Amino acid sequence: xxxxxxxxxxxVRRRGQEARLRCxxxxxxxxxxxxxxxxxxxxxxxxxxxxENIIDESGMPKERFSAEFPKEGPSILRIQQVVRGxxxxxxxxxxxxxxxxxxxYFGPGTRLTVT
Amino acid sequence: xxxxxxxxxxxxxEGQEVNITCSHNNIATNDYITWYQQFPxxxxxxxxxxxxxxxxxxxxxxxxxxxxxxxxxxxxxxxxSDTAVYYCLVGVYxxxxxxxxxxxxxxxxxx
Numbered sequence: 001x002x003x004x005x006x007x008x009x010x011x012v013r014r015r016g017q018e019a020r021l022r023c024x025x026x027x028x029x030x031x032x033x034x035x036x037x038x039x040x041x042x043x044x045x046x047x048x049x050x051x052e053n054i055i056d057e058s059g060m061p062k063e064r065f066s067a068e069f070p071k072e073g074p075s076i077l078r079i080q081q082v083v084r085g086x087x088x089x090x091x092x093x094x095x096x097x098x099x100x101x102x103x104x105y106f107g108p109g110t111r112l113t114v115t
Numbered sequence: 116x117x118x119x120x121x122x123x124x125x126x127x128x129e130g131q132e133v134n135i136t137c138s139h140n141n142i143a144t145n146d147y148i149t150w151y152q153q154f155p156x157x158x159x160x161x162x163x164x165x166x167x168x169x170x171x172x173x174x175x176x177x178x179x180x181x182x183x184x185x186x187x188x189x190x191x192x193x194x195x196s197d198t199a200v201y202y203c204l205v206g207v208y209x210x211x212x213x214x215x216x217x218x219x220x221x222x223x224x225x226x
Binding site: 107 | 149156157158159160161164202208211213214215216217218219
């Protein structure tokens, strides 16, 4: 059973370009979460999605960031017009449907470097 | 969500038992205590979760006193590969709930 997959693992973009980060959840998982980890900081929640729906985007910056989880294919985190401050590790996690106390399964992350 | 406090860093040697304590004075009745581990350049990994008393799995033990205002993650006989950041999380973590990570405890294991 493959774990959460993210690609690319490393991404370099120049200021002003677009970054697209992909996440394939574990098989059978219908919940996807994106987190960002800035250097020397803890992980911060960005957005929670289910298939074709954004459920909670309270942690997403108001501009330039968007996320989707289409009916088919991976979840995408899109950052438009990247700036140096967007350089960070972006982690995707997935979890199975409903249940009581549960765990989230994290992918290996995408390390974005903006030059 | 309950605020947690844990040491910023800890040092240990191979073969020793390591205990990391987390304080959560305002834990709510429905809250669970969950620990995650993060190795350098990897995503966090769930270690253990408990509500009260003691929970043990193949990786660690979690001790929770009766008042639940703190908890202790115990790693038996650590090895170099246990060097990681350990996060204590407290909350009602159901499907759809974002995890709230603090700065965690950086454990360094030396030979």
